Amino acid sequence: MMNIPVxxxxxxxxxxxxxxxxxxxxYAAAFVDAAEQGHREATVPHxxxxxxxxxxISPVRAWxxxxxxxxxxxxxxxxxxxxxxxxxxxxxxxxxxxxxxxxAAAMELSPAQLKW
Numbered sequence: 001m002m003n004i005p006v007x008x009x010x011x012x013x014x015x016x017x018x019x020x021x022x023x024x025x026x027y028a029a030a031f032v033d034a035a036e037q038g039h040r041e042a043t044v045p046h047x048x049x050x051x052x053x054x055x056x057i058s059p060v061r062a063w064x065x066x067x068x069x070x071x072x073x074x075x076x077x078x079x080x081x082x083x084x085x086x087x088x089x090x091x092x093x094x095x096x097x098x099x100x101x102x103x104a105a106a107m108e109l110s111p112a113q114l115k116w
Contacts, residue, residue, distance in 0.1 A: 009021040043113070048066045057089075061089040063109060064107065097111070
């Protein structure tokens with residue numbers, strides 16, 4: 001069975017949808033709670049996206065370099081070796097969800113900012 005949101009209100013202008021009003025609990029879960037926990041808003045800066053796409057590097061590497069972190073620093077925060085972390089940011093690597101969460105925590109990001 002598909003879950004369909006029923007508490008959302010679509011606002012239209014001249015017959016076109018322009019905004020959606022969602023319950024505060026949903027908004028808070030997506031944005032406010034993450035901000036209170038010290039995470040950045042769940043967005044990706046233009047510079048990160050462009051580097052990852054143009055240079056075909058992983059989002060993990062693009063974010064790390066954007067944040068001016070070394071592989072060694074992120075690895076230290078994750079309690080792993082630098083070489084193990086280097087493998088995780090290779091373009092062909094597809095880290096598991098638990099690993100993405102650990103990387104995100106080490107870089108003070110939300111997992112959604114790394115998995116795209």
